[in-house]
Each structure stands twice: as structure tokens, then as C-alpha cells.
Amino acid sequence: MAKFFFRYGSMNSGKSTMLIQVAHNYSETGQRAIIVKPSVDTKQEGIHSRVGISKPVDIYASENDDLYKEIKTLYKKDKFDAVLVDEVQFLQPKQVEQLYRLTVDMNLPVIAYGLRTDFMGMAFPGASRAFDLANMIEEIRTKCTLCSKKADHNSRRKNGEFEKSGEQVVIDDGTQVEYVPLCSKHFLQKVGL
Numbered sequence: 001m002a003k004f005f006f007r008y009g010s011m012n013s014g015k016s017t018m019l020i021q022v023a024h025n026y027s028e029t030g031q032r033a034i035i036v037k038p039s040v041d042t043k044q045e046g047i048h049s050r051v052g053i054s055k056p057v058d059i060y061a062s063e064n065d066d067l068y069k070e071i072k073t074l075y076k077k078d079k080f081d082a083v084l085v086d087e088v089q090f091l092q093p094k095q096v097e098q099l100y101r102l103t104v105d106m107n108l109p110v111i112a113y114g115l116r117t118d119f120m121g122m123a124f125p126g127a128s129r130a131f132d133l134a135n136m137i138e139e140i141r142t143k144c145t146l147c148s149k150k151a152d153h154n155s156r157r158k159n160g161e162f163e164k165s166g167e168q169v170v171i172d173d174g175t176q177v178e179y180v181p182l183c184s185k186h187f188l189q190k191v192g193l
Contacts, residue, residue: 002103005111006088006130009140010151010181015113017049018140019084022111031081034058034074036067036099038090038126040169047086061091068098072106081108088114089124090169096129103135113140118168119156119179121193144183146190151181155191162190 009015019035026033035047039060048054058074061067071083083102085091091099102108112134116127131137144151156163159176170177182190 002107002109003135004100004103004130004133005109005136005138006127006134007111007113007138007140008116008127008130010115010142011154011179012050012145012181013140013142013151014049015140016047016086017051017053019086019111019113020047020049020053020055022082023055023084026082032079033082033084034071034080036061036071036083036085038063038087040090041087057086061095063092063095065095066098067091067095068101068105071099071102071108075106075108083108083110085110085112086114088112088130089116089127090114091126093125093129096126096133100133115154117154119154119163120165120168120191121153121187122168124168142181144186145180146186147183149183149185152184153182153187153191155180155182155187164191 023033035055035057036059037057039062046054046056059070099110103110112130114127117123142151157178
């Protein structure tokens with residue numbers, strides 16, 4: 001039976017790089033994986049890794065899309081072997097459930113990558129549902145930007161200052177916004193609870 005994998009990590013942990021590598025591994029063995037990305041992530045077209053590699057996306061998911069139906073329809077036209085999801089935290093919980101159903105009803109492995117929490121330490125609804133349903137959960141580790149200890153949290157800096165409140169998702173609002181990983185100690189010092 002296929003499984004639903006949730007691979008999570010802080011910002012800069014290499015999630016997109018791993019997704020691209022997994023897609024490559026499927027193609028190396030004569031198989032194909034389709035890639036799903038939430039349409040709210042408007043940084044760039046496709047999947048881009050900080051190491052300079054990229055991959056096109058097959059489905060850009062809007063919040064009202066039925067991913068089960070859309071992927072099943074695509075499968076009937078052109079069979080594939082797995083579904084890879086970037087930025088799963090931006091999906092609606094219902095869409096994560098639809099992805100899970102694919103593993104059961106169609107025996108398709110789904111490997112979802114994303115953040116666990118936002119810049120204030122609050123769970124993203126899509127990530128929370130992925131934790132609930134995943135058959136396999138794997139943490140992808142990275143280091144704190146300020147001290148090199150294991151990063152447990154994400155933070156957001158706007159114009160160089162750590163933010164303690166605001167919209168949960170800010171992709172590009174015209175200001176200098178950056179997301180950085182922090183260890184628990186620095187998260188409490190810079191952002192707080």
C-alpha cells in the first residue's frame with residue numbers, strides 16, 4: 001500500500017531541493033512524479049531551490065480546488081507513479097485529506113514538503129492536517145541563523161527587524177521581507193510567544 005509522507009523543516013532546510021531530487025530519482029528509474037504547488041506561493045514560477053536547481057509544476061492548487069478529482073483526472077490521461085507536494089502548509093486541510101485519499105484509493109505515494117509553523121510559532125492548518133494523516137513523518141534539519149544550533153522555528157524579518165505579529169503569510173508585499181530559521185532560544189528572544 002502506498003503511503004503519505006510529510007517531510008517538514010524550518011526555512012532553508014532544503015525541502016525544495018529534496019523534492020527536486022526525489023522527482024529526478026523517479027525519472028532515473030523510468031517513472032514519473034507530478035508536482036503540486038499551492039498557487040498562493042507566488043515567489044517564482046515552478047519549484048526553485050537555493051542551490052540553483054528548478055523543476056516545473058504540474059498543478060498549481062487554488063484554495064477551492066479538489067485535488068483528488070484533479071489528480072485523478074490527470075492520472076487517467078497520463079499515468080504517473082507519485083505525487084510530490086511543495087509548500088503543503090499553504091493547502092487547505094480538506095486538500096491534504098484529498099491527497100491522503102489518493103494513497104488509499106489509487107495506491108499513489110504522496111510526498112509532501114512544508115513548514116510546521118509560521119513566524120509566530122503557530123501551526124499552519126495544512127501542516128497540522130498533514131501531521132494528523134501522514135503514515136511517515138520526517139524532519140529535515142537546518143541550523144539557526146544566529147548561532148548554528150538546530151533550528152526549530154521560523155521567523156520573519158521586515159526591513160531587518162524581527163516581526164512579532166502580522167499576517168500569517170506574506171510572500172512579497174514590496175518591502176524587504178525575509179524568513180530565517182531560529183533555534184528555540186533565539187526564537188523566544190527575538191519573537192517570543
